[in-house]
Amino acid sequence: MTPADDMQALVPRHDGSAEAGASAAAPAELLELRRLPRPRPAAGQLLVAVALAPVNPSDLLYIAGTYGLPRRRGAAAGFEGTGVVVAAGDAATAALVGRRVSFLAGASGAWADYALTDPASCVPVAQALREEDAAALFVNPLTAMAMIALAAEAGARALVLNAAGSQLGRMLIALACERGIATVAVVRRPESVEPLHALGATEVLASSLPDHAERLGAALAAHKPRILLDAVGDQAAADLFA
Numbered sequence: 212m213t214p215a216d217d218m219q220a221l222v223p224r225h226d227g228s229a230e231a232g233a234s235a236a237a238p239a240e241l242l243e244l245r246r247l248p249r250p251r252p253a254a255g256q257l258l259v260a261v262a263l264a265p266v267n268p269s270d271l272l273y274i275a276g277t278y279g280l281p282r283r284r285g286a287a288a289g290f291e292g293t294g295v296v297v298a299a300g301d302a303a304t305a306a307l308v309g310r311r312v313s314f315l316a317g318a319s320g321a322w323a324d325y326a327l328t329d330p331a332s333c334v335p336v337a338q339a340l341r342e343e344d345a346a347a348l349f350v351n352p353l354t355a356m357a358m359i360a361l362a363a364e365a366g367a368r369a370l371v372l373n374a375a376g377s378q379l380g381r382m383l384i385a386l387a388c389e390r391g392i393a394t395v396a397v398v399r400r401p402e403s404v405e406p407l408h409a410l411g412a413t414e415v416l417a418s419s420l421p422d423h424a425e426r427l428g429a430a431l432a433a434h435k436p437r438i439l440l441d442a443v444g445d446q447a448a449a450d451l452f453a
């Protein structure tokens with residue numbers, strides 16, 4: 212390989228899924244930096260020169276082998292990112308060459324100098340959009356929009372969410388606020404409370420405080436939410452509606 216036809220990529224060290232109960236390794240131990248052939252776009256595919264790609268929880272689950280999608284050893288990880296389209300696999304998609312896009316990675320991942328995507332999985336973005344926002348335009352924003360649309364369709368006037376200080380949680384709060392849906396937001400740490408009030412959350416409760424159970428009970432009684440958006444899946448979440 213010459214520098215012109217290869218690239219650097221972060222690839223999983225292991226293939227397939229992890230065995231249940233396998234001990235959790237640090238992300239750095241699950242990845243290796245490799246030189247790989249630069250992908251060539253087939254018909255219907257686009258090649259993006261990656262500028263920035265986020266590390267989402269789903270990426271971490273994938274490289275650990277616990278995402279429900281088997282790892283491909285030696286193939287770049289990374290589900291989304293931003294960059295400039297540098298090649299198209301056919302004339303029909305060539306109009307996107309040269310465009311700055313946000314993309315979902317297709318046949319090769321976003322944690323690499325170059326990644327494959329396709330026209331249905333990328334969106335041209337304005338130069339004014341910050342790189343870090345362009346890099347994370349799909350996974351969290353679309354999930355938040357879908358969840359709030361479902362809550363609105365169900366007629367929700369209030370909802371509870373945990374891990375509320377997460378990127379997803381912050382988007383859920385902002386979108387719920389726009390729709391007039393009250394939010395009872397649960398975080399772990401007291402220092403996470405004020406920023407969520409500033410975003411428009413109706414109630415923000417820190418689960419590490421000694422009076423959490425009483426405050427939560429009062430908030431649930433006041434707002435009567437019938438929807439829980441649970442990103443934690445622990446007993447405390449299960450107990451919320453007990």
Ligand SMILES: NC(=O)c1ccc[n+]([C@@H]2O[C@H](COP(=O)([O-])OP(=O)(O)OC[C@H]3O[C@@H](n4cnc5c(N)ncnc54)[C@H](OP(=O)(O)O)[C@@H]3O)[C@@H](O)[C@H]2O)c1
Nearest residue numbers: 267268269350351354374376377378379380399400442443
């Ligand atoms: N389509 C989908 O299914 C989809 C899409 C997007 C996101 N998600 C899920 O949504 C969640 C949030 O994603 P994100 O990218 O927004 O995450 P993020 O910004 O990395 O934030 C993670 C959050 O989780 C909290 N957290 C971690 N472990 C916790 C625990 N044991 N108990 C309570 N809180 C805990 C952290 O709280 P601290 O601030 O206290 O550390 C932090 O606020 C993840 O579970 C992700 O997998 C699912």
